Amino acid sequence: MAPTLVTLSHTLTVLAAAYAVAEPKPNGLVPEHPLITPSPTLQGDVTRTVKHRRGILDDLKGNVNSVLSGLGSNIPSYVASGVPNFFQGFPAGEDVRQSLGLDDSQISALPTSVLNIPSYGNWTDQGWNLRFRGNVYRQPNIEREKLDELANVFLIDTSVEELPPDQAAQARNLTASIFVLQQDNENVTFSLRPAPTAGASGEQGGGGAVTPNGGSQKIDFPNPTTTQGDFDDFVLIQSNGLTAGNSTSDIQRLNVYAEEANISNAERSYVGNATSYLVPPTGLTIISDIDDILRITKIYQPKEGLLNSFARPFVQWKNMPDIYANWSRSIPDFHFHYLTTTPEQVTRNYMDFIYKTYPGGSFDTRPLNFSDVEATLSIRKYLLVKIFETFPERKFILVADTSNSDVMKAYPQMVTEFPAQVQCIFLRNTSATDDGDRFPYDTSGFKDLDRNSYMFFKVPDDLTNLDIQNGQCLNASVQQNLTFGWQGLPFGINLGEGAGSRSSIVNLWLGSLVLGVMVAVLL
Numbered sequence: 001m002a003p004t005l006v007t008l009s010h011t012l013t014v015l016a017a018a019y020a021v022a023e024p025k026p027n028g029l030v031p032e033h034p035l036i037t038p039s040p041t042l043q044g045d046v047t048r049t050v051k052h053r054r055g056i057l058d059d060l061k062g063n064v065n066s067v068l069s070g071l072g073s074n075i076p077s078y079v080a081s082g083v084p085n086f087f088q089g090f091p092a093g094e095d096v097r098q099s100l101g102l103d104d105s106q107i108s109a110l111p112t113s114v115l116n117i118p119s120y121g122n123w124t125d126q127g128w129n130l131r132f133r134g135n136v137y138r139q140p141n142i143e144r145e146k147l148d149e150l151a152n153v154f155l156i157d158t159s160v161e162e163l164p165p166d167q168a169a170q171a172r173n174l175t176a177s178i179f180v181l182q183q184d185n186e187n188v189t190f191s192l193r194p195a196p197t198a199g200a201s202g203e204q205g206g207g208g209a210v211t212p213n214g215g216s217q218k219i220d221f222p223n224p225t226t227t228q229g230d231f232d233d234f235v236l237i238q239s240n241g242l243t244a245g246n247s248t249s250d251i252q253r254l255n256v257y258a259e260e261a262n263i264s265n266a267e268r269s270y271v272g273n274a275t276s277y278l279v280p281p282t283g284l285t286i287i288s289d290i291d292d293i294l295r296i297t298k299i300y301q302p303k304e305g306l307l308n309s310f311a312r313p314f315v316q317w318k319n320m321p322d323i324y325a326n327w328s329r330s331i332p333d334f335h336f337h338y339l340t341t342t343p344e345q346v347t348r349n350y351m352d353f354i355y356k357t358y359p360g361g362s363f364d365t366r367p368l369n370f371s372d373v374e375a376t377l378s379i380r381k382y383l384l385v386k387i388f389e390t391f392p393e394r395k396f397i398l399v400a401d402t403s404n405s406d407v408m409k410a411y412p413q414m415v416t417e418f419p420a421q422v423q424c425i426f427l428r429n430t431s432a433t434d435d436g437d438r439f440p441y442d443t444s445g446f447k448d449l450d451r452n453s454y455m456f457f458k459v460p461d462d463l464t465n466l467d468i469q470n471g472q473c474l475n476a477s478v479q480q481n482l483t484f485g486w487q488g489l490p491f492g493i494n495l496g497e498g499a500g501s502r503s504s505i506v507n508l509w510l511g512s513l514v515l516g517v518m519v520a521v522l523l
Contacts, residue, residue: 090343092228092368096179100140107181110138114188114258114272115344118351120337120362121237121278122390123245128278129234132221134258135344135368136188136229137180144172151175154310156303167311170349174310178345182229182368188258190219192237195253198275199336199360200321207360208334209251209277214241218259228368230344245280249333252278253360274351277335277362281393284423284469285335286327287384289400289407290350291342293428294320294358300403300430300437309346314353317428320460321357328359331469335394336361337387341379341406344368381410388418396421397468401428402441402456402488412445415453424473425454426463431488433458440488444496447484456480 091099097107114136121130142150148160151171160168193216199206217238225231242252258272279285291297295314298304308314327334336359340350344365351363364383388396398414400407407427415422430437446454452474457463462478485496 090178090345092182096140096181100142100179102140102181107138107140110140110181112183112186112271113137113139115348116256116258116272116274117344117347117365118274118361118363119256119276120335120387120390121234121276123278123281124236126236127239128237128242128245130192130219130237130254130256130276130278131232131234132188132190132219132256133232134188134230134272134274136183136186136225136231138183139176139180142176142179147172147175150179151310154306156306158307163311170313171311174346174349177348180345182225182227184225184227184229186225186229188221188225188231190221191257191259192217192219193255193257195255195275197360198253199355200325200357206355207251207253207277207336208328208331209253209360212242212252212254212278214239215252215254216240230367232367242278245278249280249283251280251283251333251335254278275360279335279391279394280333281391283333283335283394284331284397285337285387285391285394286397286399287337287339287387288324289404290338290340290354291401292403292430293317293399293401294324294338295353298434298436300434300439304436314349314357316357318460323460323463324358326464327468334359337364338362339364339380339383341366341404378406380404380406381413384410384414385417388414388421392421394421395423397424397426398422399426401430403430403437403439405442408442409445411454412449415449422453423471424468426473427454427456429456429458437488438490440486442486443482444484444486446482447497451480456482 114134116134119131119133121128123129151160151174154175155163155171160171163171194212194214196211197206198209215237217240219235219237221231221233222235223231223233243250254276256274256276288294291299294317296317297308324336328336338350338354338358338361340347340363342350342365344367347363347365350365354361354363364387366379396414398411400411402408411425411427415425431439431441443456453471455462455474455478457475457478462475466472466475483494483496485494487494487496489495
């Protein structure tokens with residue numbers, strides 16, 4: 001039976017993904033950024049282990065290597081979908097416990113820590129409703145040799161021993177943050193304080209927010225942590241000097257400190273901190289992806305993506321910080337929200353990078369209960385819907401890049417499902433600006449959208465001078481060249497009704513020719 005356009009496109013996508021894996025490009029090794037909240041380190045005594053340990057290292061190595069195995073049925077769907085393989089298959093707490101051979105007494109001797117994620121709050125009839133989001137865990141002290149062995153799983157054609165000392169330290173710290181023991185059924189208490197600063201936006205205080213005159217209080221989170229150690233819920237907070245959301249357009253910043261439990265008040269200390277934002281019902285919010293739009297990641301080149309995520313310091317993409325700083329200065333009460341589908345265990349570096357380089361803002365990350373491939377590909381839409389429904393009267397600017405298929409699907413869907421709320425969509429065309437990106441991308445979702453409501457751009461300067469506050473989303477000097485089908489296929493092939501004057505039959509024939517050539521080359 002002759003291949004259909006759909007099956008052909010899917011096959012070409014998989015082949016292109018495999019081809020992208022085959023040709024990584026080296027990148028220079030550069031110094032490491034410090035962390036906003038320090039990751040686990042090697043300080044302290046190594047936690048003793050017993051002889052019989054489950055083979056979690058082999059399991060994790062299999063998850064990573066399965067993506068790099070070349071052509072065949074074991075190429076996971078998330079490779080062809082632009083989701084980096086190294087963000088999959090992280091071990092859960094029980095897996096870590098068994099792997100390290102820890103008993104209950106050893107675990108109970110470890111200190112409890114909290115990953116506290118910067119969040120947002122909305123105004124309700126009862127007052128401010130603040131979202132608390134994070135994870136409670138204990139960090140075992142893994143011996144250096146074992147930690148290097150675990151870290152090497154995430155590196156291709158190199159090892160921790162071959163990295164410069166600062167990058168080796170970052171790889172170990174990030175690996176240690178993955179191999180933690182999540183704590184279920186834990187109760188968390190928070191202290192709230194006015195936040196004087198947040199982010200590097202070019203304006204005093206950072207970000208499009210203000211320091212409130214009050215708000216100090218303690219909050220007992222109403223629910224214990226989940227089996228994965230997560231907590232995530234909205235809690236009504238007292239005003240205590242905060243300005244009511246129905247009488248101001250200001251976004252108010254609060255520092256949120258998680259407190260150490262089960263000790264007296266006199267000895268109580270903070271074990272996790274974040275800055276959260278009280279956002280009024282109306283106004284403008286930007287929801288921005290991070291990888292390959294705010295920083296150079298190259299998730300479409302796994303070797304580079306791994307080094308850029310686990311060892312190298314984060315590096316901004318061109319002059320994108322200038323664009324965001326200008327928006328922060330020029331647009332009143334602009335709420336910045338950063339959404340990444342990276343698992344929460346490895347997001348400290350992301351938060352540190354954003355707060356040093358971009359306007360301060362709230363975050364969404366992938367919670368631990370979204371761990372399999374299907375959940376990974378749906379988490380962005382889930383988080384988008386959550387914030388849209390939380391602020392039904394606000395308008396949103398959506399920013400990302402074309403290398404993630406979940407973006408290419410979810411962003412147009414948000415226009416259809418929330419037509420009055422999406423102000424603009426901006427997508428960096430990574431395949432047009434980086435020849436290392438050989439992932440095709442599907443523009444069919446944009447076919448029925450207003451052509452002035454979105455823009456595919458190549459460099460940050462394409463966004464300069466756009467009046468996004470009043471809905472100007474398209475720079476007329478930036479060619480769009482959309483075919484409303486699969487684009488960025490090898491050899492310049494684009495599919496869809498806008499792919500030139502060729503008929504669909506000719507396009508199908510050309511696609512089949514590309515398929516044959518690629519099979520001949522790759523096999």
